[in-house]
Amino acid sequence: MLQVTQPHLITASNLDVPDDFYEALIESHQGLSAEESHAFNARLVLLLANHIGSMPVLREAFAAARRA
Template sequence: MTLNLLPNIEAPDAFYEALTEAQRDMSEDEANDMNARLVLILANQIGRLADLKEAIRLARD
C-alpha cells in the first residue's frame, strides 16, 4: 500500500475553497460532469494501477 493517507495537500483550505468555488454556480448535473473530469485528470496524475484501485476501494467502502 503506497497511498498517502496523511495530510499531503498544501494549503488545504485554499484547495477546498477552489473546489467549491468552481461549482458554486453550477447545476447538479454540471457539477457532476466536472467531478467526473476531475477524477480522470487526477487519476492520470497518480498513474499507478495499484494506487488507483486502492483509492477506489477506500472511496467505495
C-alpha cells in the first residue's frame, strides 16, 4: 500500500488554480438532482479520504470543517 501523507492537515491555499478547481467541482454537479449531488459529494469525500490515508489528518479535517 502506497501511503505518502503529510503529518498534519494543510489549511493554507494549496491549489495551483483555485478558481479552476471550483469551476470543475460545480461542473461535476451539472445535471444532477439534489439527491444525486449529495451522493456524488459522499463518494468524492470517501475517495479523497482514501487518498489522504491518515486518520490523524482526517480528524484534523473533520474538526476544521466543523469550525468553518
